[in-house]
Structure formats: structure tokens, C-alpha cells
Amino acid sequence: MSFALPIDDVLPDLLAAVKTHGQAVLQAPPGAGKTTKVPLALLDVIPEGRIIMLEPRRLAARAAATRMAEILGEKAGETVGYRIRGESKTTAKTRIEVVTEGILTRMIQSDAELTGVSCVIFDEFHERSLNADLGLALISEIRGVLRDDLTLIVMSATLDAEPVAKLLGDAPVVTSEGRAYPVETRWLDKPRASKARLEEGVADLILQALDAEDGSLLAFLPGEGEIRRVEALLRDRVPADCRVFTLFGAMDFKAQRAAIQPAQSGRKVVLATSIAETSLTIDGIRIVVDAGRSRRARFDAGSGMSRLVTERVTKAEATQRQGRAGRLTPGVCYRLWTRGEEGALAAFPPAEIESADLCGLVLELALWGATDPSEMAFLTQPDTGMWSAAQSLLNDLGALDEKGLITAHGRIIAALPLHPRLAHMLVTCGQDAAPLAALLADRDPLPRHAPADLSLRLSALKNPRDASFPPDRGTLQRIRDDAKRLAKITAGIKPQRTFSTAEMAALAYPDRIALRRPGEDPRYLMSGGKGAILNAEDPLAGQRLLVATDLDGDRREAKMRLGLTISEAEIRGLFGARIVRANSCVWSRRDDRIHARTQERMGAIALSDQIWKDVSKDALAQEALKVWQELRPPFGSKSALFLARARLLTGQADVPDLSDAALYADADTWLLPWFVTANDIPRTSRALRSFDTLEALRSYLPHHILLELDRLVPAHFISPLGNKIAIDYSGETPAIELRIQEVFGTTQHPCVGTPPQPLRMTLLSPGRRPLQVTSDLPGFWKTSWADVRKDMRGRYPKHPWPEDPTEAPPTLRAKPRKR
Incomplete structure (x- = not known):
């Protein structure tokens, strides 16, 4: 190699690391020359076997292979070749094979020992594609169990190399400094x-x-x-x-x-x-x-x-x-x-x-024999929620069983170069589904303003000249070529029957069968539980049932970009075993009412919906309770007073947790029986919010606790005159208000609860204006009373203001007039 590049300075170190450790991590800036020079340099170090180099994109794979072949004075396909989806340029004498990342996974799944391969290079690993992460995890396991002689090099321009080196068991890190040009x-x-x-x-x-x-x-x-x-x-x-x-x-x-x-x-x-x-x-x-x-x-x-x-x-x-x-x-x-x-x-x-659909990854690992991603050497572990969602979909497609193990059907679809959804459709429907699979795997060939009907695209695929909207010719030709390739792959599959286009789409997207919601707007509920919306002007907008094949991914309500009309008969023919007839009570937010219905449901959608005439009170009460728990209405004044009193007994034996959170969570224990026995079970949010829960709450406490409640935490304070003064339990401290003369003679401060908690007493003047707030009445008599007496005697001369109120009788009367 006659031309010099910055990578040349570290090639000896890299080759030495490969000889001594069998693996290395190469960090080199853009333009250093690693993509072309490293594989060629390895030809002298690895005299036998193929060198496989992974590239993230087809264009880069072709370009890298072509450039290395030019350096050797050859054409691609001789010493250096490439393999990408739908195209291969290799011969028996090819030593360096540049492949896209998915190709390596296929090679490993068909031959775990990678027979004839001596070295695997991951180029541009900093891009952290899903296939690159999977490939590195698989190669790491192969080196550890089957092929300790397999050389591994991970090359990156901008990735922090140390975590990768640690993942590979402290592989040597070689760093190239500088660019080709500033x-x-x-x-x-x-x-x-x-x-x-x-x-x-x-x-x-x-x-x-x-x-x-x-x-x-x-x-x-x-x-x-x-x-x-x-x-x-x-x-x-x-x-x-x-x-x-x-x-x-x-x-x-x-x-x-x-x-x-x-x-x-x-x-x-x-x-x-x-x-x-x-x-x-x-x-x-x-x-x-x-x-x-x-x-x-x-x-x-x-x-x-x-x-x-x-x-x-x-x-x-x-x-x-x-x-x-x-x-x-x-x-x-x-x-x-x-x-x-x-x-x-x-x-x-x-x-x-971290952010991609994990369906393909889960299927590949299941084929490898791994059901738990933590078993694999991933630089970043996948999110558990996304992993579970992928497993659930694959289970629906019949690719995984209940334990997450791959099925015979799963092995077949894993071998196809398609997303598992489309592979499942192709395996079930055979060659007839090849055009649809190729179309769904590619970008939309029609312009953005075209209607959402997928059949328009299929028509354009058959005859572009008759297309209602001008298609992109390059995209259309690529889809046609892919359709031919897929048809050839599935030539031996004999489907049990002929499927309509809508049925094919539904097999790929069983979670996206969409039922139009009531109302003028073309809003749909999909069988997977999510919402979708169509443009009101779209010709599909009036259809009752659709299969949504392309959505924009909005979390609240996805826009349906592509879809097909499907009949209820077609759905029943495909998914009859999944359709369940059930009686249910459901709260409708739209009209704020609990409805009792008999429905035939496929997932979240109801294919038939009738009134449940002999609905049981238990079913209605269960739904009413569910809605009440969702609404979390505040407790009424009587219930709130009762709870405030009862919470002062918390800590005693047999007293349940009476916090709001606990009561809402445990409502099936204390409130449900009262819904069941109610003459008219509340069915609207207004009725549920106003439902009197006092007796239900009282019944939640054992009888002896209720007796203790009335004794230790009474609703009223009985004044020395025998008057019932309501105790306010709404604040942090229980409180009462009463005229100061009414507690003359009182030498002990009144308390409630256990342990005893002093009442906060607001002592009022004869004109019912606050004179003193105290939680220590005896202390008030001894200290502040004299000042209060001095101020009040002149203002209210007709009322008693004794020097020693502890010796005076309680009264609410004024002094008798002198005769």
C-alpha cells in the first residue's frame, strides 16, 4: 500500500494485540483510514480463513469493498468481496468479505461455529445499531464457548472505547491520533x-x-x-x-x-x-x-x-x-x-x-436459545418493558410459546429477511403475500397527499401507468424486485387457503385491527387498545373496520397513514379463537354512565354490542367501585368528620389504615357491599361523587372500636352547662369555640383521643368575639385571665368577670338588674 494514512502509525500495535490477545478495540478518528487499511493489513497476520467486516449500511459495504479491491489492483469479488441484502460479489478465493450487520446474524444462526471464518471486524461500532450490538454479543459467546481462536476487532471513531474493551474481557485498546487532513x-x-x-x-x-x-x-x-x-x-x-x-x-x-x-x-x-x-x-x-x-x-x-x-x-x-x-x-x-x-x-x-422495536432482537435471541437478555454480553441492556412488549407480540404471532421459547413457526419466520410481523404473514399466506410484504417493508411509493388506502399502492405496483397518484418510480422498482425475491424464497410454501389482501395485513398486524368509534370524527380503537385517527376527507374514513398498517406513533392518538378495509367475516375467519363473548359493565366517559353490555370482543374492540338485560347487581357494583376508585372523590362532610375522629385512634389494635390512599385502594373491602345493597347503584360520576359513605366507613370499624371512638374521640364536647359543642377535627388539632363564662369552674383542660390530645379552645366574649385561644385552660386562668378580666369588665359590665374563675359557677346569663 503506497499511500500513507494516520492509521499506519498504529497498525503494528493493532496487529501485535491481535497476535497476543486475539481481540482488540481500535479507536480512530474519521479519515484515519481504518476501514480500508485494517482488513488488508490482517491478510498477512491471518493467513487462512475469511475476514468478515461489518458495515452499518449497504452503500458503505459496497464502497469499502470496491476501494480495497482497487488498492489491490483487482475488482470486487476477488480477494475482497461483499454481501448485502439481494446482492453478493464473492468467489471461492475471497478472503475479505464486507457484509451488512444483519448478514452476520444470519451466518451465525446457520453455523454457530462460523466455519471458515478466522476474523470478525465490527466497523463504525459507535453507531450502536441493534444488529451490531446483537452481533457482538453473539460473537463474544462464540469466542468464549466454541471458537477461542476467532479473532475479534471492534473499530470506532467516536465511541468511548473503555466500556467496549471491558465488555470483551479487558481487550487491548489501540488509539490512532489525528486526521488525514485538518x-x-x-x-x-x-x-x-x-x-x-x-x-x-x-x-x-x-x-x-x-x-x-x-x-x-x-x-x-x-x-x-x-x-x-x-x-x-x-x-x-x-x-x-x-x-x-x-x-x-x-x-x-x-x-x-x-x-x-x-x-x-x-x-x-x-x-x-x-x-x-x-x-x-x-x-x-x-x-x-x-x-x-x-x-x-x-x-x-x-x-x-x-x-x-x-x-x-x-x-x-x-x-x-x-x-x-x-x-x-x-x-x-x-x-x-x-x-x-x-x-x-x-x-x-x-x-x-434503547429506542428501537426489539421484536427482531427477541426472536433472534430465542432462536439462539436465550430468553433473558441479561444472559448476553450487551454493552447496553434493553429496556424490560420494551422487551416484554416484543415477547407479547411474538407470542401473538405464534413465534414464541408461553415460556418465551421459539416455536417451529418462529424458526421459519426467523430465517426470512423481514420484520417478524411480515415474515409471519408471508409464511402463512405464501407467495401471494410477497408484493404486500415488500410494500410494507419499504417506504410509501405514493406522495404524502395520497389517500391512506393501501390498495392504491398495490395497484400502482401492478400497473404504474394507471396509478391515481404519480408513484416514485425508483421506490416502486425496488419494491417489485424485493417482491420477486420474497416470492422465490417462499416458493415451496403451500398455504391452507387463499387469503384476501386485508386478511394478509391483519395477520401481520393483529393488534391494529381498528373499529370506528361512535361520533362524526373518524376516530378508531385498535384491538391492541390504542387509538388512531384518519383525515376526515380520506375515502377510508367512513369504514367501520380497518387494518392500520402504518401509524405515526403518537402516544395519545396515532395518525393512520396506511390501512385497508376489512370485513367482520374476515376477522372472524382469521381470529375466531381469540374472539370472546362476555357480559360486562363499562363506564363510558363520552356520556358519563355505566352501561351493562353483552359483547363479542377481540382484544380491546367489540365486534358486537348489545344491552345486558339481566345484569347482576354484583357486576354493576364492581364497575361502580372501579369508577369510584378512578375518580377518587373527596369524602363528604359527615364522612370527613368521622374519618378525622377515627384517625386519632390509629395505632390501636383492630384499627385499619384510614388514610385516603388506603381507603381508595381497599374500597372493595368496605364500600363494595354498600354498592351491592344500595336500592339504586350509582351509575354516573355525579352520583358516585355524592354517594354517602358514612355508614360504610362506620361498618369498616369493629363495634368495640366504635364504642371507643364515641368515648375517646366524641363528636361533641359537653360543656359544664350540658351544652353539646361540635368539635372541629378538620385541622391539625381538634378545636372548639364557646363563651368563656361557660367554662367557669373548669380546672382540667378537655382532651380527646389516645394518647390524650388537648382540644384547642377558642374562648369567646359575650359578643362572640375571640378573647383567647388556648390548649391549657388552667394555665390561662393563672396567667392571662387577669388582663382579659380587666379589659372585659368595662366592655361587658352586665356579665360576670370573677377574680377567680375556677371558683365561679359556669353561666351564660348576664347579672340580674339591681332594683
């Missing part, structure tokens, strides 16, 4: 306005960079939509010597190759997604424009759906993008944010295992 970074002078459009800002920055710099330009945008809009903004504004190209994953390989090849003349502008971040050299690029946004798939276990979210890039991603400008010459990177904003960027993007 890159100057330029930031905005001030933050962009919050409402400024991203595409306009990127287009302006591209034009600014082209005016100030020489060479071709690579701009990073979050997705195809943004790329198309920036392309339109640049169409008539770029210099005459510039040609604009686009680069994203959904493009066909011919168009992708045109974007990465050297410009025939003049300069080129490449508008790309994160596909261009790693393992890919685009000839002539020395300017990078970074929009600062990245699009990621986020799976929500609560909704059971994935959605794409656009987020700010992380520092690691920004570093990767910046490095693209220095691959071949010194470069410059323009960032669409200020230097001050950079400090708020997260360090690394989340690993896909």
Missing part, C-alpha cells in the same frame, strides 16, 4: 430565530460556503423531505459550475453511486442524510455543511409503535460529519448553530437497543 470549523455568529425554516437556513449556508471556498460540498440533512426541499431552493441559485446530487438510503444504487463518484467537471453539491457520516469517502469533498439535525426511530412500548423523530445532533455525530471534509484534502466545516449552542449538545446518540 478541518477548520465555522459556526454561526448568532442563534437562528426559533421560527426560521431549516431548509432555507441550510440553502443560504451552502451558497455562502460555495462562494467562500473551493471544492465540492457535502451537506447533512435529517431526511429525504428536507433534502428535496433544499434541492428545490438551490436549483437556480448555485454557481454555474456546480451540480446538485442527493444521497439517502431509499435511493437505488445507481443514483447513490452517481452521488459519491468524482465530478466529471466543475464542482458537486451532495445533499445527504446520515448515510454519508461514516465509512464513505465522496471524492472531491472538502466542504461540509451540517444542518445540526438527525432523524431517529423511536419505539414506544406504551403505544407499541415506532415513530421517526428529528433531534439535534450529538457531539459525536457532529465530529463524524466534520471529518468528511478532511478525507482527501484540508477542509472546512460550516455548522448551522453557534459555538455557544454546541455546549448543550449531548455527547453520543442513544444506542438503537
Whole structure:
């Protein structure tokens, strides 16, 4: 190899680590040359067996293999070849095989010992794809149990290498410093306005960079939509010597190759997604424009759906993008944010295992024989809730049994290069389902404004010329090619019967059979329990039953982007064993009432719904209690007073927990019997809120405790005159108010509860104005009484104000008039 790259300085250390330890972690910045130089250098160290190198994307796998073959003066498929989905260029003499990450999993599942493979390299591991994490966990187990001779190298540009090295049993870490060429970074002078459009800002920055710099330009945008809009903004504004190209994953390989090849003349502008971040050299690029946004798939276990979210890039991603400008010459990177904003960027993007649909991962591990992810050497363990959700879906599809073990059906669908949903559909329905499987596995070939009806896409697939809306020809051709490949794979499957398109879709999405809710808006409830909504103008909006095949993933109410009409007869034919007839009482929020219904249900949806005429009081009472517990209404004044008194006995034997939380939780013990025996069981929230719970609460306490309650914590204080004064238990301390003359002669302060708690006494004047608040009446007589007497004698001369109130009789009368 005649050309020099920064990786050359550490290749001897890497090869030495491989010889002595059999594994190593290589950390090298973008542009260091690790992708092309490391596999070739290993040819001399590993004289026999194949070297498998994993790349996260098909374009990168092709490009890396082609580049290494050029270095050797060969064509791809000789010493260096590649294998990706639907394409392979290898021969019997191929030593280095570049594959996408999913290919390695298939190799391992078909041959756990990886016969004929001597080395596995994980390139760009910092991307932390689900397949890379799974592959590394499987290889680690293979090295530990079956192949201690298998060489393992993990390469990354921006990932913290130490945790990976520790995961591999303290593997040696080799670090390459420096880039191929320096890159100057330029930031905005001030933050962009919050409402400024991203595409306009990127287009302006591209034009600014082209005016100030020489060479071709690579701009990073979050997705195809943004790329198309920036392309339109640049169409008539770029210099005459510039040609604009686009680069994203959904493009066909011919168009992708045109974007990465050297410009025939003049300069080129490449508008790309994160596909261009790693393992890919685009000839002539020395300017990078970074929009600062990245699009990621986020799976929500609560909704059971994935959605794409656009987020700010992380520092690691920004570093990767910046490095693209220095691959071949010194470069410059323009960032669409200020230097001050950079400090708020997260360090690394989340690993896909933290946010992706885990259905495929769970199935692969079940095929491997692992039902617990903690048994595997994952750098990041998957979320338990998301893991359980994936297991539940696979159980519904018949791929796993109740114990989480893989079934015979699961083994078949695991072998297909599809999401388990679509693989299950394909295995059940055979070749007829291949076009639908290919269509659902790809992006929508029709424009965004097209109706949601999936049959329009299938029609376009059969005859693009007759399509109601202009399809994307490249996407359509890719779907056709995939459909042919899937049909060939499933040629030997003989389904039990012929299935309609709607039935096929329902087999893939049994949790997304949607029933239209009552009302004018086209809102649906799906069998999995989640809500969905259609545009009111959509032709599908009037249909009673649909299968939702594509949703935007909103947690509250997902927008249905694609779906099909399905009949009730088709649902019953497919899922008859899952349809349950049951009587139930259900509270409707819409009309605020508990209804007694007889229903046939599939999951959360009711296919038939009739009045339950002979509903039992027990069933009604159970639902009333459930709603009462959900509403958590405040206790009425009488019940609140009773509870305040009873809580002063808490701690005594036989006194239950009377806190609000405990009473709401245990209401089936003390309140349910009163609902059952009520003449009219409350059915509305208003009736439930006003239901008198006093007698139910009294019955919750044993009889002897009630007697103790009336003795120790009475509802009234009996004054020396025999008057009943209501005790206020609503505050922190029980309290009463009464005229001061009414407690003349009282030498002990009144108490309630156990242990005894003094009443807070508000002593009133004859005009019922507060004179003193005390919890120590004897102390008041001895200290403050004299001052009170002095002030009050002149104001209320007709009332008694004795020097010693402890000796005076209680009274509420004024002094008799003198005659």
C-alpha cells in the first residue's frame, strides 16, 4: 500500500494485540483510514480463513469493498468481496468479505461455529445499531464457548472505547491520533430565530460556503423531505459550475453511486442524510455543511409503535460529519448553530437497543436459545418493558410459546429477511403475500397527499401507468424486485387457503385491527387498545373496520397513514379463537354512565354490542367501585368528620389504615357491599361523587372500636352547662369555640383521643368575639385571665368577670338588674 494514512502509525500495535490477545478495540478518528487499511493489513497476520467486516449500511459495504479491491489492483469479488441484502460479489478465493450487520446474524444462526471464518471486524461500532450490538454479543459467546481462536476487532471513531474493551474481557485498546487532513470549523455568529425554516437556513449556508471556498460540498440533512426541499431552493441559485446530487438510503444504487463518484467537471453539491457520516469517502469533498439535525426511530412500548423523530445532533455525530471534509484534502466545516449552542449538545446518540422495536432482537435471541437478555454480553441492556412488549407480540404471532421459547413457526419466520410481523404473514399466506410484504417493508411509493388506502399502492405496483397518484418510480422498482425475491424464497410454501389482501395485513398486524368509534370524527380503537385517527376527507374514513398498517406513533392518538378495509367475516375467519363473548359493565366517559353490555370482543374492540338485560347487581357494583376508585372523590362532610375522629385512634389494635390512599385502594373491602345493597347503584360520576359513605366507613370499624371512638374521640364536647359543642377535627388539632363564662369552674383542660390530645379552645366574649385561644385552660386562668378580666369588665359590665374563675359557677346569663 503506497499511500500513507494516520492509521499506519498504529497498525503494528493493532496487529501485535491481535497476535497476543486475539481481540482488540481500535479507536480512530474519521479519515484515519481504518476501514480500508485494517482488513488488508490482517491478510498477512491471518493467513487462512475469511475476514468478515461489518458495515452499518449497504452503500458503505459496497464502497469499502470496491476501494480495497482497487488498492489491490483487482475488482470486487476477488480477494475482497461483499454481501448485502439481494446482492453478493464473492468467489471461492475471497478472503475479505464486507457484509451488512444483519448478514452476520444470519451466518451465525446457520453455523454457530462460523466455519471458515478466522476474523470478525465490527466497523463504525459507535453507531450502536441493534444488529451490531446483537452481533457482538453473539460473537463474544462464540469466542468464549466454541471458537477461542476467532479473532475479534471492534473499530470506532467516536465511541468511548473503555466500556467496549471491558465488555470483551479487558481487550487491548489501540488509539490512532489525528486526521488525514485538518478541518477548520465555522459556526454561526448568532442563534437562528426559533421560527426560521431549516431548509432555507441550510440553502443560504451552502451558497455562502460555495462562494467562500473551493471544492465540492457535502451537506447533512435529517431526511429525504428536507433534502428535496433544499434541492428545490438551490436549483437556480448555485454557481454555474456546480451540480446538485442527493444521497439517502431509499435511493437505488445507481443514483447513490452517481452521488459519491468524482465530478466529471466543475464542482458537486451532495445533499445527504446520515448515510454519508461514516465509512464513505465522496471524492472531491472538502466542504461540509451540517444542518445540526438527525432523524431517529423511536419505539414506544406504551403505544407499541415506532415513530421517526428529528433531534439535534450529538457531539459525536457532529465530529463524524466534520471529518468528511478532511478525507482527501484540508477542509472546512460550516455548522448551522453557534459555538455557544454546541455546549448543550449531548455527547453520543442513544444506542438503537434503547429506542428501537426489539421484536427482531427477541426472536433472534430465542432462536439462539436465550430468553433473558441479561444472559448476553450487551454493552447496553434493553429496556424490560420494551422487551416484554416484543415477547407479547411474538407470542401473538405464534413465534414464541408461553415460556418465551421459539416455536417451529418462529424458526421459519426467523430465517426470512423481514420484520417478524411480515415474515409471519408471508409464511402463512405464501407467495401471494410477497408484493404486500415488500410494500410494507419499504417506504410509501405514493406522495404524502395520497389517500391512506393501501390498495392504491398495490395497484400502482401492478400497473404504474394507471396509478391515481404519480408513484416514485425508483421506490416502486425496488419494491417489485424485493417482491420477486420474497416470492422465490417462499416458493415451496403451500398455504391452507387463499387469503384476501386485508386478511394478509391483519395477520401481520393483529393488534391494529381498528373499529370506528361512535361520533362524526373518524376516530378508531385498535384491538391492541390504542387509538388512531384518519383525515376526515380520506375515502377510508367512513369504514367501520380497518387494518392500520402504518401509524405515526403518537402516544395519545396515532395518525393512520396506511390501512385497508376489512370485513367482520374476515376477522372472524382469521381470529375466531381469540374472539370472546362476555357480559360486562363499562363506564363510558363520552356520556358519563355505566352501561351493562353483552359483547363479542377481540382484544380491546367489540365486534358486537348489545344491552345486558339481566345484569347482576354484583357486576354493576364492581364497575361502580372501579369508577369510584378512578375518580377518587373527596369524602363528604359527615364522612370527613368521622374519618378525622377515627384517625386519632390509629395505632390501636383492630384499627385499619384510614388514610385516603388506603381507603381508595381497599374500597372493595368496605364500600363494595354498600354498592351491592344500595336500592339504586350509582351509575354516573355525579352520583358516585355524592354517594354517602358514612355508614360504610362506620361498618369498616369493629363495634368495640366504635364504642371507643364515641368515648375517646366524641363528636361533641359537653360543656359544664350540658351544652353539646361540635368539635372541629378538620385541622391539625381538634378545636372548639364557646363563651368563656361557660367554662367557669373548669380546672382540667378537655382532651380527646389516645394518647390524650388537648382540644384547642377558642374562648369567646359575650359578643362572640375571640378573647383567647388556648390548649391549657388552667394555665390561662393563672396567667392571662387577669388582663382579659380587666379589659372585659368595662366592655361587658352586665356579665360576670370573677377574680377567680375556677371558683365561679359556669353561666351564660348576664347579672340580674339591681332594683
